[in-house]
Amino acid sequence: MLNYGALSPADAPALDVLEINRVRSIKARRDIIREGDDPKEVFLIVRGWACRYKMLEDGRRQIVSFFLPGDLCDLHVYILKEMDHSVGAITPVSIASISSAQFEKLCDDHPRVTRALWWDALIGASIEREWTLTVGQRDAYEGLAHLCCELYMRLRLVGLVEKQRITWPLTQAHLADALGLTTTHVGRTIRRLNETGLATISRGSLTIHDLAGLQNVALFNPSYLHFNAAA
Amino acid sequence: MLNYGALSPADAPALDVLEINRVRSIKARRDIIREGDDPKEVFLIVRGWACRYKMLEDGRRQIVSFFLPGDLCDLHVYILKEMDHSVGAITPVSIASISSAQFEKLCDDHPRVTRALWWDALIGASIEREWTLTVGQRDAYEGLAHLCCELYMRLRLVGLVEKQRITWPLTQAHLADALGLTTTHVGRTIRRLNETGLATISRGSLTIHDLAGLQNVALFNPSYLHFNAAA
DNA sequence: CGGGTAATTGACCCGGGTCAACAGCAGTGG
DNA sequence: CCACTGCTGTTGACCCGGGTCAATTACCCG
Numbered sequence: 001m002l003n004y005g006a007l008s009p010a011d012a013p014a015l016d017v018l019e020i021n022r023v024r025s026i027k028a029r030r031d032i033i034r035e036g037d038d039p040k041e042v043f044l045i046v047r048g049w050a051c052r053y054k055m056l057e058d059g060r061r062q063i064v065s066f067f068l069p070g071d072l073c074d075l076h077v078y079i080l081k082e083m084d085h086s087v088g089a090i091t092p093v094s095i096a097s098i099s100s101a102q103f104e105k106l107c108d109d110h111p112r113v114t115r116a117l118w119w120d121a122l123i124g125a126s127i128e129r130e131w132t133l134t135v136g137q138r139d140a141y142e143g144l145a146h147l148c149c150e151l152y153m154r155l156r157l158v159g160l161v162e163k164q165r166i167t168w169p170l171t172q173a174h175l176a177d178a179l180g181l182t183t184t185h186v187g188r189t190i191r192r193l194n195e196t197g198l199a200t201i202s203r204g205s206l207t208i209h210d211l212a213g214l215q216n217v218a219l220f221n222p223s224y225l226h227f228n229a230a231a
Numbered sequence: 232m233l234n235y236g237a238l239s240p241a242d243a244p245a246l247d248v249l250e251i252n253r254v255r256s257i258k259a260r261r262d263i264i265r266e267g268d269d270p271k272e273v274f275l276i277v278r279g280w281a282c283r284y285k286m287l288e289d290g291r292r293q294i295v296s297f298f299l300p301g302d303l304c305d306l307h308v309y310i311l312k313e314m315d316h317s318v319g320a321i322t323p324v325s326i327a328s329i330s331s332a333q334f335e336k337l338c339d340d341h342p343r344v345t346r347a348l349w350w351d352a353l354i355g356a357s358i359e360r361e362w363t364l365t366v367g368q369r370d371a372y373e374g375l376a377h378l379c380c381e382l383y384m385r386l387r388l389v390g391l392v393e394k395q396r397i398t399w400p401l402t403q404a405h406l407a408d409a410l411g412l413t414t415t416h417v418g419r420t421i422r423r424l425n426e427t428g429l430a431t432i433s434r435g436s437l438t439i440h441d442l443a444g445l446q447n448v449a450l451f452n453p454s455y456l457h458f459n460a461a462a
Numbered sequence: 463c464g465g466g467t468a469a470t471t472g473a474c475c476c477g478g479g480t481c482a483a484c485a486g487c488a489g490t491g492g
Numbered sequence: 493c494c495a496c497t498g499c500t501g502t503t504g505a506c507c508c509g510g511g512t513c514a515a516t517t518a519c520c521c522g
Contacts, residue, residue, distance in 0.1 A: 057450055058450070062363055062364045079350050080350070119311070128360065129285060131363060132295045132366060133285045136366040137291040172501065179367075182479055187501065187502060187503085191502085219288055226315070403468070404467095414468090418470060434469095464522095465520105467519080470515105470518085472514090474513090475510105475512075475513100479508075481504105481505090486500080487500080489498090490498105492496100
């Protein structure tokens with residue numbers, strides 16, 4: 001989501017330093033940080049997919065957002081004493097950690113960066129709200145279509161679409177936890193979506209055949225992504 | 232949510248000036264700001280209840296958070312070109328507007344205020360995530376109980392609880408839009424809750440008879456409210 | 463005292479959940 | 493290189509929480 005284009009050339013080196021600094025790898029299906037932990041740093045997803053989720057004591061799980069390559073997690077979260085949610089790797093992930101001290105210095109020295117980060121955080125919040133709308137109001141079919149549209153658009157922004165096709169590392173269990181459904185019903189819904197010909201979800205990839213049509217069934221309105229906004 | 236206690240005495244006057252500045256009144260059931268508008272200011276709820284919501288083209292509506300007296304809406308939102316959601320008054324509301332220029336100056340001059348605002352924004356985001364968890368995973372009864380717990384706790388923090396009782400301006404339609412249910416089913420669920428004796432929702436007020444019991448059925452874990460955190 | 467908003471109730475229905483069995487596939491270790 | 497194991501996806505029968513529709517009764521405020 002981080003839009004480097006919005007920053008001046010003078011700011012770029014500051015970010016580059018951060019990115020190559022302290023890069024870690026996380027295996028698929030491991031947690032990057034867990035609810036209750038004391039957050040000490042901010043991190044950037046360099047490669048791979050991750051998700052933010054919350055759980056109920058009895059094991060029910062809700063995924064509340066996906067992190068794609070280039071996304072920044074939890075700006076300023078170190079102000080709080082403990083994490084109120086977990087972040088888990090979906091695929092193998094590379095993350096660049098930025099300590100709170102380093103991060104605050106960056107903000108102090110580069111006001112334009114601070115603004116870009118605010119901007120990023122606001123968009124993240126907007127996406128999470130749209131998510132709540134999906135979970136609360138869209139039915140299974142609309143919700144699945146919406147998620148396809150959103151991920152496609154976000155990956156397109158960072159140049160990860162090739163010929164209407166994106167990588168799709170999400171299992172039916174991920175989708176179920178994201179949409180508030182069961183895996184069984186996600187399976188039925190995927191089959192239905194595939195049958196319409198608007199898009200095809202198959203092992204490892206999503207291909208969109210008719211974006212406008214898909215957006216239509218999803219009641220997808222891209223303005224919540226704020227692509228047009230300059231930081 | 233704004234915790235004045237966390238600020239030094241030197242910062243208080245700065246905030247007071249803002250609050251008495253440009254106070255407006257909004258009638259119940261009117262929108263304070265609407266999706267698509269160009270946001271130019273930040274505002275503080277001085278009195279009354281409001282809610283943040285999103286709508287689908289066909290009229291389905293999802294409330295994604297409630298604003299209670301003392302809450303600040305949409306920090307820094309003026310960075311974005313247009314609102315991705317609406318804010319509506321539930322009761323008559325008094326709001327103090329703060330222009331973006333005024334707001335930025337405040338942040339520049341008072342770093343402690345900036346930090347308190349970040350802190351507030353992070354808690355707001357945490358509350359919205361818990362909301363998604365409710366909508367996606369809790370059933371009607373658990374969700375209603377959870378909402379009762381949350382509003383009770385938040386009002387208690389700002390001193391608006393008297394003898395286990397809070398004002399409750401929410402109609403069944405508000406609850407339906409918040410929880411992703413229909414008014415009919417909200418009605419059934421309220422009746423059920425009242426029958427258990429854990430709490431009583433009646434016209435205009437909510438009385439909690441057994442907070443621990445209610446938290447138990449709600450799977451309520453207050454840590455997401457970050458009450459313990461100092462700014 | 464009238465009109466619009468809010469709550470209540472009941473009959474019926476459906477989207478999605480539950481449970482269970484099975485098949486495919488990928489990694490792992492021997 | 494094969495066998496094992498644990499994820500992942502698929503399918504089917506049955507069920508239930510919550511939706512739909514509709515009519516009726518409070519309310520509250522002017």
